[in-house]
Amino acid sequence: MTESLFFVFAAMAIVSALMVILNRNPIYSAVSLVITLFSLAGIFLLLEAYFLAVVQIIIYAGAIMVLFLFVIMLLNPGKEAKFLSPTNPRILIITLLSIAFIGMIFTLVSGTANYIGEAASSTGDLGTTRNIGLTLFTKYLLPFEIASLLLLVSLVGAVLMTKRNLR
Amino acid sequence: MTPPLEYYLWFAALLFVIGVAGVLLRRNVIIVFMSIELMLNAVNVTFIAFSRQMNNIDGQIFVFFVMTLAAAEVAVGLAIIVAMFRNKESINIEDMNLLKW
Amino acid sequence: MVNSTLILVWLIPLFPLIGFLLNGIFGKRLGDKAVGIIGSGAMLFSFVVSGYLLLNYLALNQVGAEFHSTLFSWISVADLQLSVSFQVDSLSLMMAVMVTGVAFLIHVYSIGYMHGDGGFARFFSYMNLFSFMMLVLVLSDNYILMFLGWEGVGLCSYLLIGFWYEDDKNASAGNKAFIVNRIGDFGFLLGALLLFVTFGSFQYSEIFSQLDRFSVGDGTITAITLLLFVGAMGKSAQLPLYVWLPDAMAGPTPVSALIHAATMVTAGVYMVARSSFLYVLAPTSMTVIAVVGVATALFAALIALTQNDIKKVLAYSTISQLGYMFLALGVGAFSAGMFHLLTHAFFKGLMFLAAGSVMHALANEQDMRFMGGLRKKIPKTFITFLIGALAISGIPGLSGFFSKDELLWQAYSSPAGGFWFWLVGAVTAGLTAFYIFRLIFLTFYGEARWKPETHAHESPNKMTLPLIILAFLSVVGGYIGVPALLGGDNRIHYYLEANLAKLPVDAAAHQSHSLEFILMGISVLIAIAAIYLAYVFYVKRRELPELAAAKFKRAYNLSFNKFYVDELYDYLFVKRLITISKWLWNKFDVRVLDGMANGAGKLITVTGWYVRTVQSGLVSGYALSLFIGSLLMIGYYFFR
Structure with missing residues (x-):
């Protein structure tokens, strides 16, 4: 049950995070970010961080994102005039670097539990x-x-x- | 069935790299800022995951402070963007290149 | 001496230091009156404390006792353990009392003398700093702390000679003093370092306690003592390094009295006396000292005969008297040298101050050809000056008589002395009496030769009172050292000798009392004859000096032009140095050093020109390098 919920939230977060950086319209980006933050709040709940989950929604998804939207509307920049073309070498470089980063982190992180021991038994009132x-x-x-x-x-x-x- | 720690860390790493890519690829300063928020949140996830793993509340306190910092940073950062926009009529990050020889 | 009393010794230099800081930092705001009070008050307190310590020391009645007081550990490197610590014994106490007492009187005098000068506060702060450094010099219990004071007094001397630095002449006189002193100081430093190499310590008592393993005439000890004496030659203006002292008269007169007559120039004498235990092991050095001393005494006295500047005469007289002291040290009569140092401080300080009073009366006229007939105009100055002159001439009953006579007797009778030392000394004594009374007669007798519009007037009490006190001391100062021959018990020798080294006495060479009496009589007769001669020359038959000068033209010119020593040094050293310096400047400095400096600058410029293109100013560029940096860090853990 927890595991399937994790996958649901994680997928939502990843997809909406990608939307944040790939959308041309800043308003859409901001709304996608709100969705990411909500999903993260869900993940916090799974990790027994109840207080932080609520704070995440109130402060991040509430206050901070309102500030973002407010500035976007105030400045009204419109769509980004010119997106980097897919053939731009920068995109390639950044993609390669990102893949290297992900690869190394994934490898390093695997088996962390072996070092720090199995998860401590839950008392249910941690956060x-x-x-x-x-x-x-x-x-x-x-x-x-x-x-x-x-x-x-x-x-x-x-x-x-x-x-x-x-x- | 709780997911193991690795899942959370992998997820956080993915989220972080998405944030990095956003910072490096986008030219709209507001989007860059949002990407930074993504990176901060990715780190928050690892904090909370470890906190749960060790049943230790200190990690959550750290997340609390990170959130405080994020709020402060957004307030100042957005103020800078507004001031910038007023001077240059632009929020393109490539127009902000005063810091050079 | 109990510790609670001994600790007071730190107060002695503390007061002048406080005075220096107060006057140096707040001097302008305090006003002249407060500055004068602080400056002389500091010296008065010091004098009271050192007097109190001296009385305590004498009350102990432990002859030869020495006490050490350590303030803090100064330098501690490997084998070198150096602490800021003072030694209290009869020698250092005598010097401390003399320095603080004379300095106090001269400070009071300066309040009157420097009245209205723009640099009043600066003057007093320098004077206090000088007193502080001088006290450190005499109280220190190791050579390095002594060297600190030694250099400090040199610095103050430089500052005070060039006190009226607006005049280029004064500034270069200061330079000359400083540079000539450097030569001597270099010798001192080498000597001190050689001491450390040999004995592993800088502390007097630690060094002297190891002397048993050296025989008389040891090469190392001879080298050390000669090097130390080079230092003394510079500071105490002995041949051939005396040239700075006459020029040092460019400073204000109280400076000449305090630094260049009473205290600083005697530092060399004190240092040699302090190292007496080393010197008795080096007969060669002793002979060198005695010969240099007696030669300087005669040489300077000959120059003093013909000088017209009142302060120059006194300056050469000082050099001559310092030569006397070295003669005493050289023949092993260390306490006699210190005794003469003490009485000399009184009467020479007195004469300088009186000369200052004369100049004060005549609107800063220094040339004796434009003086004369001042006897009635400034009676107090005249009387005190006369007492000083009688004292230096060695007229019986005054302090100079006792010390000079003791000194000449020792030059004759000491195992290291001899008839020729005595003879030259006695001749010099005659010359001394002659030139000093030439000064008196030219200044105070005869017709007034100053400009009629000058209003000659007696100095204020602030200035005459120190004169009177010093005159009193010049009279009675000798009675602490009345020789046994005249029914005295020679207290000062009794105490000083216990802290100084003695030559091994040859019992067979013991001289008779009658001989001592005869020699004493001869030197007194010489002095009286010289005074009478001066009277004939400069009062009775005024045409005689010119006749004599015409008759012995060559000798007169030699003396008048100071034996052309300055010109000789100028030709030998200064000109050569300038030639070499010019070459170094044009070739080495411009090409090699400047080339290196400019090359380094150019290298940085060119590198920077290329490197600066990295700073594109684009935020994403910086972010990218940040990301690559973090990748490298993770990569380190990954590939490790």
Whole structure:
């Protein structure tokens, strides 16, 4: 049951990710990305990361993608004027490099379980909000606070950069 | 029947390479940005997969921070794109070539 | 001495250092009054502390005791263990008290003398830095720390000689002093390094404790002592490296008094005395020192006879007196040399300050031909100057008499001494009395030859008070060393000798008291005769000097032109050096060095021109190289 669900989500994610990079229209790309993110949320659920799955949908698929769509519509760039022609040597080079990357990673990753042991038995409450919250506010309190500072800085930065007249 | 760890890692690698290809092939800066998001998410999958494998929550906390970072990055990045567009009337990445001799 | 008292020794150089920092950094903002107070106050505190330590030391009543205080470990490399540490014994305490005391008086004097000068704060900060370095020099317990002070005082001397650097002449006088001193310092450094190679240490006590394994006349020790003496020759202005000292008079007069009469130039004497344990093992070096010393004494005195610049006369007099001290060291009478160093610091410092007071009165006139008749105008200066002159001439009852007489007696009677040393010394004493009274008579007697519009006036109290104190010291300073012959107990020798080496005494050569008495009488008679001669020449029959100069024209010209030594050095060294330097500049520097530098630059430019094309500015290009880089990293794990 879990395995078949994994394959469904994974296939959805891969296909929509390919749509993201192959679509000419940025709006379609953005919508495809939303689908990818939803599928990933599903995979998170399979991995008992309940809290993160929800956060994935709210923050990524919600907030961040809305920001993307907003900018796309604001700038209205239209379709990309000129896509790389399929005969362009760059495409060939990148494809070859990608295949090499995939091949090496697949080989290296196979048998990882042999090194780190079999999957630990599930307790069923690994990624619950309660557990995440407890860890975040005890062990990771300082990084958590610093992360809030990072967000504040980026907020200020974004406002500053989009201002029309800087003085 | 849970899928073994390798499946997740293979899947993450595929997703990552798709992101890389997007960054390298596309010239629309917004699409490039989306591809970067894909790469970040691929890494998130490996984190969570290992977290489950070892029954250790630290990996999930990392994912949480990655998401924070992604949000910050998108906010700043998109602001840069908007500022860029205002100056150059273009979001073609090949027009952003000021960083050279 | 208990540690709590001993630790105070660090305060002695600390006060001048604080004064230097305060005056150097905040001097402009503090105002002249505060700068003067800080500068002289620092020296006063130092003087009080060193005096307190001296009293403590004397109260211990342990003759020859020496104490060490370590502040921190300075250099620790392999076999070399060097720490910043001080040695407290009679020698270093005497020097410390003398330096701080004289320096304090001269600082007070400078407040008046430098009044209104634009570089007032700069002057006081340099003076304080000098005092700090001088104290490090005398208190150090190893040769390297001493060398630090040695170089430090050299630097301050350079800075202060060229204090009025707007005038090119003063700046080049500073350069000359610095460069000539370098020659000597090089000798000192070589000597110190040879010491380390031989003994494995720089510390005095560690070196001296190993001397048992060397016999008298040992080659290494002779080499070391000669090299150290080269250093002393430079710093203490002995033949042939004396040429910088007369030119050093370009600095302000308090500088001449403090650095070029009382303290720094005696560093060489102190250093040789400090190394006395080495020198007694090297009779050759001792002879060299004695000969150089006595030759310098005579030579400089001959030059001083004809100089017209009041400060030049005193400068040559200083060189001559330093020669005396080296004569004493050379014949093995180390404590006599140190005693003369002490009294000389009083009366020569006094005479320089008094000369400064004269110049102050006459709007900075230095030429004695334009002085005269000042006796009534500036009575305090006159009286104090006269006391100094009587002291240096060796008139009985004043400090110079005791030290000079002790010195001449030792030159005659010491196993390393001899009749000829005594004779030249006595003749020089006569010359000294003559030229110093020539100075007195030309300056204070006769008719006024200065410009009528000059308003000659006595200096302020700030300047005359140090004069009076120094004059008092010039009178009584000798009573710490009254020889047994005159019913004294010679306290200073009693203490100093315990910390210095002694020549093996030859019992048979013991000289009689009557002979000592006769020699003493002769030297006093010579001095009085010389003074009378000067009186005849420069007061009674004013035409005589010119007649004598005309009659002995050749000798007069030799002396007046300082034996043409400067011209000789100029021809022998300076001109040659310039020729070689020009060649090096035109050939070696322009072609080889510049070629290398320019070639390196060109190589970088050309390489950069090709490499910069990599920076296309295209983001995807950078991303691609990033990706290839990560592929390479994964590839490493893959193919490993």
